[in-house]
Amino acid sequence: MEHLFLCPKCKSKTPLPRCKSCGYEIPFEDSIYRFCNDAPVKLDGDKKYIGYDNIGENFEPEVTFWDANNTERYGVYAACADTVAKKFGTHITVLDLGAGLGTASIPLAKNGIYTVAADISAVMLTTAAKRSKGLYDNLILAQMNAYDIMLPDNSMDIVVENAMIHLVDEPELVIREIVRVLKPGGKLIRYSSLGLPVTEEEAKQNAYCNAVLSDISSHFHNYLDSHDYKSAAFNVDYNSVLLQYFESPYNEQAEGFEEVFTEKMKFRLHRLRTGAHSDFQGTRQELLSAAWQAADSYARQKYGNDYADIKGFSRYGAVLNIYTVKK
Ligand SMILES: C[S@@+](CC[C@H](N)C(=O)[O-])C[C@H]1O[C@@H](n2cnc3c(N)ncnc32)[C@H](O)[C@@H]1O
Numbered sequence: 285m286e287h288l289f290l291c292p293k294c295k296s297k298t299p300l301p302r303c304k305s306c307g308y309e310i311p312f313e314d315s316i317y318r319f320c321n322d323a324p325v326k327l328d329g330d331k332k333y334i335g336y337d338n339i340g341e342n343f344e345p346e347v348t349f350w351d352a353n354n355t356e357r358y359g360v361y362a363a364c365a366d367t368v369a370k371k372f373g374t375h376i377t378v379l380d381l382g383a384g385l386g387t388a389s390i391p392l393a394k395n396g397i398y399t400v401a402a403d404i405s406a407v408m409l410t411t412a413a414k415r416s417k418g419l420y421d422n423l424i425l426a427q428m429n430a431y432d433i434m435l436p437d438n439s440m441d442i443v444v445e446n447a448m449i450h451l452v453d454e455p456e457l458v459i460r461e462i463v464r465v466l467k468p469g470g471k472l473i474r475y476s477s478l479g480l481p482v483t484e485e486e487a488k489q490n491a492y493c494n495a496v497l498s499d500i501s502s503h504f505h506n507y508l509d510s511h512d513y514k515s516a517a518f519n520v521d522y523n524s525v526l527l528q529y530f531e532s533p534y535n536e537q538a539e540g541f542e543e544v545f546t547e548k549m550k551f552r553l554h555r556l557r558t559g560a561h562s563d564f565q566g567t568r569q570e571l572l573s574a575a576w577q578a579a580d581s582y583a584r585q586k587y588g589n590d591y592a593d594i595k596g597f598s599r600y601g602a603v604l605n606i607y608t609v610k611k
Pocket residue numbers: 333334335336337381382383384385386387388402403404405408428429430431445446447448451452
């Protein structure tokens with residue numbers, strides 16, 4: 285099957301890498317097709333968005349762990365990819381919009397599914413390339429803006445979107461793009477997790493971890509709020525917009541998948557320490573570092589120097605929220 289894209293120069297349909305109509309060669313650098321070179325973050329004017337160039341690997345603290353140990357821990361994402369393959373087959377084309385570090389795209393490609401991993405951030409895609417180790421010809425890493433998806437109308441069986449739509453301030457424009465590229469009957473799939481029963485002891489341990497985290501995080505935010513901090517969050521209600529274009533989603537649980545996670549404290553602290561949060565993307569690094577210093581010394585005094593070792597406890601399964609385009 286010939287997979288077609290849109291030429292960023294003349295907007296004609298074309299296979300990769302050279303446009304059949306105008307001859308433009310889509311730049312291919314560091315294993316990424318550069319369909320655009322838009323700014324990584326846009327907080328002014330229309331069509332604002334928050335790309336993750338400044339966050340990079342810090343988005344997933346465990347990426348360092350995966351690479352160091354040469355293990356692949358794709359958890360919920362792998363379980364959801366396996367379910368997509370089982371339910372829809374592997375002779376499909378999937379767009380992972382806002383693909384980030386490739387956490388959804390790589391397991392889809394591993395299942396043999398032709399997957400376009402699109403993200404505005406070249407930095408995020410560079411790590412996705414590193415993680416995929418050049419193993420999958422069926423994985424296309426594409427620097428694209430979700431406001432202007434460089435794929436033809438009716439070309440995708442499925443669009444996967446995880447934690448991206450809240451990063452645009454005009455979600456309806458992006459949702460219309462998703463609808464445009466989906467084939468008739470195509471699906472939008474969003475992954476989520478489902479809490480599973482834990483013992484009383486585990487619940488107690490988890491509640492303590494959450495309480496400590498919330499205390500430290502409040503301290504961090506209080507510091508920011510008493511300085512010149514302004515959250516970059518857009519706070520738009522994209523769910524109601526989704527339901528204008530899609531039927532109410534149905535949920536499908538990934539069979540046989542269950543995971544236990546105890547490192548919530550380390551995970552969240554890493555994001556605070558490195559400023560790896562979309563809300564912080566309009567804030568000076570010095571202010572974020574100072575807020576971290578304040579929160580860290582508060583936590584050491586109150587909970588002891590090894591407070592980062594406090595363990596949480598959650599047990600969960602994986603769920604796919606499946607949306608069908610309204611007729
Ligand atoms: C929170 S991360 C989620 C990454 C991935 N979907 C996951 O679940 O691990 C959101 C991603 O959306 C990307 N993004 C933000 N605005 C975008 C836009 N306008 N077009 C394409 N990607 C965008 C960011 O660069 C970032 O990599």
